[in-house]
Amino acid sequence: MTRYDEIGVGYARGRRTDPRWLTPLLDALGPAASVLDVGSGTGSYEPPGRQVVAVEPSAEMIRQRAPGAAPVVRAVAEALPFADGAFDAALAVLTVHHWRDWRRGLAELRRVARRQVVLAYDTALHNDFWLVREYVPEVASLESSRPSAPEIAAFLGASSVIGLPVPWDFTDGVFPAHWRRPEAYLDPAVRRSCSALAQTSPAAVERGIARLRADLESGRWHAEHAELLDRAEWDAGFRLILT
Template sequence: MAIYDTLGTTYTATRRPDPRVAARVAAALGDAASVVDVGAGTGSYEPPTTVLAVEPSPTMIAQRPPGAAPAVRGVAEALPLADASVDAALAVLTLHHWTDVDAGLAELRRVARHRVVILTWDQSVCREFWLLREYLPEAIAIDDARAVPLDHLVDTLGARVEVVPVPHDCTDGFLAAYWRRPEAYLDPLVRAGASGLAQTGEEALRPGLARLRADLTSGAWHTRHGDLLTLDEWDAGYRLVVADL
């Protein structure tokens, strides 16, 4: 069973593509006239030139909007495409779910003629996010175990790395999307949309969430992090990895 067969049942409630992140992805893809989206989920950040979406979870495929690119069940490690059959291969916040990252990267290179674009994160930055460091350290271990080191991606693909700052009103509810809206993390629907929190489990998160609630009520959070409230965007560690083939 694909992980999102269970975690993805409420995915579209909080995970709506943010136009500013989408613009970064589109710029990285450049003039690619045909794109395969690998680990496509519900189709967030797919450009109009997407010719195929590959996704292991039927739960996620079922939530793709009308008019989205055709989707097939499959995994990154065995893409159902011929060699050099698309201009670009796209993978958005999915590497950490792959069974064999190196096999998946080799498949991206095999099917793409010109470019590979990956949206991922730098765990050395993300683990310092105030939510994790101060309240939910239990969730750090999940991402420590599954995050793919950026250096490995750069070396394997011969890629460059671009910072993707998170807007303060980001509409895509990935883990750090609510960095300036701390009360959002008290919402179980928000937590269900962030796989790292969902996989950690509510029982493990409960004490830290209670501390966060208390700090928001007392004003302690605002005393420590009030400077964040003046920022329009923030570097939470999200990165675009772009390889020209």
């Protein structure tokens, strides 16, 4: 059983495609006609109009894929069952931090495709998120153990790294998606769709959410974070890495 067989139940309800990220992903793929989507999950960012093959190790995530989604192979990034250079491009969207051996997985992406497009995040910036800094600091140790976008870019010898800010009304429930909508984190379903919270001690998360609830009721959160309320987007460290 993979990690997402346990924490991925209901994932598709909270993690939905946002065109403001899909568009730069499609641009990054360029003219690639064949794309291997590694760690594809429920297929939120699979490019339309191309020959796509998905790779996903979790049966639970595969079960949630929409009818008509790309054909999926159950495998792990570290051992891709494809020939050298089989694809024009390999795509990996917010998955590298879950791999057991991220360097081996990235080497596999390079082996099977001529181009790599990886969406990852800077773990230091994630750890500066107010939810981590002020309410659930235990998340920081998990994030610090994960590969960070600069490490991934260096390993791949990236040709460019593009920042993807998080709009205030982002529809894809990534961990910092609700940076301007703190009430969302009171919803257990929202928290379950964030692996950083789903993999942190439930007691620590509950303590932090109780403090957040109290600060929202008292008005303290809004008073201390008033500068966020006028922002249209925020840089949480998400980076689109291209080779």
